[in-house]
Amino acid sequence: MESYTTDLVVVGAGAAGLLAAAAARRLGDQVIVVEASGRVGGSTTAGDGVAWLPANPIMIKAGGEDSPTEVAEYLTALLGDPAEANAAAQRAAFVKTAPKLARWLASSNVPLQVAKGVSDQHLLLPGAKASGRAIQAGPIDRRLLGETDSALARATGLMRDALSRLPLPRRTATGGESLVAHLLHRAVANGVELWLDTPATALRTEGGRITAVVVDRDGVETEIIASRVLLAAGGFEADAALRDEHLPLPTDSAWTSTAGTNYGDLLTMAEGIGAATTNLADAWWQPVMVTEGKAYPVREAMHYPHSLLVDAAGDRYIDETRPDYDLGSAMYDHSRGVRAVPSYLIVDNRHRQHCQLGPWSPGNTPRRAIEDGEITRANTLNDLAQATGLDRAGLLGTVVRFNNFAAKGTDSDFNRGLLDAAAKSKRKNASLGKIDKPPFWAVKIYPGDAGTKGGLVTDASWRVLRSDATVIEGLYACAGTAASIFAGTSPADGAALGESLVAAFLAATDQRSERRREL
The missing domain is CATH 3.50.50.60 (FAD/NAD(P)-binding domain)
Incomplete structure (x- = not known):
């Protein structure tokens, strides 16, 4: 040696x-x-x-x-x-x-x-x-x-x-x-x-x-x-x-x-x-999408208007603009009652045309990703629910309620955009926007991490x-x-x-x- x-x-x-x-x-x-x-x-x-x-x-x-x-x-x-x-x-x-x-x-x-x-x-x-x-x-x-x-x-x-x-x-x-x-x-x-x-x-x-x-x-x-x-x-x-x-x-x-x-x-x-360890169940959680075997953070897409996050029942359960750690840990916490791993990010075509989604630039959704089931596209929310397996009534009801909040500029369920507004000196809540322009898209979101x-x-x-x-x-x-x-x-x-x-x-x-x- x-x-x-x-x-x-x-x-x-x-x-x-x-x-x-x-x-x-x-x-x-x-x-x-x-x-x-x-x-x-x-x-x-x-x-x-x-x-x-x-x-x-x-x-x-x-x-x-x-x-x-x-x-x-x-x-x-x-x-x-x-x-x-x-x-x-x-x-x-x-x-x-x-x-x-x-x-x-x-x-x-x-x-x-x-x-x-x-x-x-x-x-x-x-x-x-x-x-x-x-x-x-x-x-x-x-x-x-x-x-x-x-x-x-x-x-x-x-x-x-x-x-x-x-x-x-x-x-x-x-x-x-x-x-x-x-x-x-x-x-x-x-x-x-x-x-x-x-x-x-x-x-x-x-x-x-x-x-x-x-x-x-x-x-x-x-x-x-x-x-x-x-x-x-x-x-x-x-x-x-x-x-x-x-x-x-x-x-x-x-x-x-x-x-x-x-x-x-x-x-x-x-x-x-002989070293001791602690908190091994914790990580620097962040919501991610997975494409071609790689994880990509989706913060920008979660904050952009015309989007919402739902569980398997089609229900929202958190403000989508919360910090990454809160979103990731909430997915696990919520899954104790309703499956939320994965959750689904639901967006309309305005979102897909104007916002980066993982590695995909605005307006660019690879055909391969659709064929491989990494993202789902449908002309109606009803068809989107059927294609993803989400509860149809739950998803439709959630979108109707969310669109009403977007019209008023206030999310009465989870105060979406409140922290964003605070960061920008309380400017108008820009993270709310209706989901009503087809086609509609759904992408699986996982509780990813930036390290343990x-x-x-x-x-x-x-x-x-x-x-x-x-x-x-x-x-x-x-x-x-x-x-x-x-x-x-x-x-x-x-x-x-x-x-x-x-x-x-x-x-x-x-x-x-x-x-x-x-x-």
């Missing part, structure tokens, strides 16, 4: 892992990052790279107002008071560190900007903000990466299409790809070692603390001896067996919109050395804990491998990434408080 020695091993080369590596290297640590795949970035490069870092200085500089007190007020209103001291300490650490991390990124020459159009998801709660708390990295010329540019995962699907329409030079990275590129550049330029195609196979401990990570490097079993190890390789959303064991049923790995490379290997390894939310139990420095709350010295976790502090809800778009980055920063700079001051 080959052997190497370093200060910190980071397992996982996503945005959080690269940030941890860059932060630790800036403090003088020797760092090796191991990545099971041949690319860096993970699910971050597939997304918009929005990170929820409330009370950040970018927001304040742009004229916004925020404070840690308001952030704490919002989180308490949303999550309630923490049930235990460790949870309270983690929440406080996030609130305190989020603005510090934003300043550190700026000092590391990562250009940051406020993410336009991104608000807190529960605007009626005290402490919520309509803009400013979510930030993104600015564009970067990928040529700065040199040879490591080939290691950068690229945006895919809808994000790739959206970025391709921006008036930017050909080799410019934006969105999540940009954030990862900036962090990769900072890490490698400062001497972080990056080992690709190198999966971790075992964790080694001695005397109650971590001592090494065993990896498979080019087919050779290799031991990396280190005083600290950070597990930052996501959850288990791509593993069918673990989904069936832990998540609500039914479930399917095809319903995740992540990169689909997280199989929970690190969770299993950590459990094998449960994971290893950690403390306020994101050190991994045992079931008796003792620390496995030297072992840290974040980025989906650790359980989220936002159990049972989501405060905002970018919360998963924001939490992961904060946790990675705290883990990388742990041990001595004076080290954090050096940053």
Whole structure:
């Protein structure tokens, strides 16, 4: 067996892992990052790279107002008071560190900007903000990466299409790809070692603390001896067996919109050395449609007028413009009485002609998708109900009632559009519109996810804990491998990434408080 020695091993080369590596290297640590795949970035490069870092200085500089007190007020209103001291300490650490991390990124020459159009998801709660708390990295010329540019995962699907329409030079990275590129550049330029195609196979401990990570490097079993190890390789959303064991049923790995490379290997390894887990039944829920075996979020289509969501009885059961997490979890909750997995998004032809639906541009519905039953088309609602198996009387009655609400501009059943209106300074409710222009369409909607939310139990420095709350010295976790502090809800778009980055920063700079001051 080959052997190497370093200060910190980071397992996982996503945005959080690269940030941890860059932060630790800036403090003088020797760092090796191991990545099971041949690319860096993970699910971050597939997304918009929005990170929820409330009370950040970018927001304040742009004229916004925020404070840690308001952030704490919002989180308490949303999550309630923490049930235990460790949870309270983690929440406080996030609130305190989020603005510090934003300043550190700026000092590391990562250009940051406020993410336009991104608000807190529960605007009626005290402490919520309509803009400013979510930030993104600015564009970067990928040529700065040199040879490591080939290691950068690229945006895919809808994000790739959206970025391709921006008036930017050909080799410019934006969105999540940009954030990862900036962090990769900072890490490698400062001497972080990056080992690709190198999966971790075992964790080694001695005397109650971590001592090494065993990896498979080019087919050779290799031991990396280190005083600290950070597990930052996501959850288990791509593993069918673990989904069936832990998540609500039914479930399917095809319903995740992540990169689909997280199989929970690190969770299993950590459990094998005594690590505790929690909240494994939770995920970053989001409604998705599935076409050609891939999941696509459908938020835009759910918010657009001339649409509604129904269960098997043809009844609405929620405001279609609720946050993604609420919609996904409601599908499971509602299914205890009436089948709602899948639910059906019902739209008329105005919607289909003017709104993106998953990967399908307005007015473009592939014949193959109709033939394969991914979407159903009918000239009447009666025929649509028959073709989908939805209760005919239920669907027809629901549409009549909904159309009356649309005519009045108020959804008396579920207050559809209220949160959208709040985000847009109470402008006219634009999410309501009659469903009365044939042909009519129905597409199956599933409780998909943007990653699992449960994971290893950690403390306020994101050190991994045992079931008796003792620390496995030297072992840290974040980025989906650790359980989220936002159990049972989501405060905002970018919360998963924001939490992961904060946790990675705290883990990388742990041990001595004076080290954090050096940053």
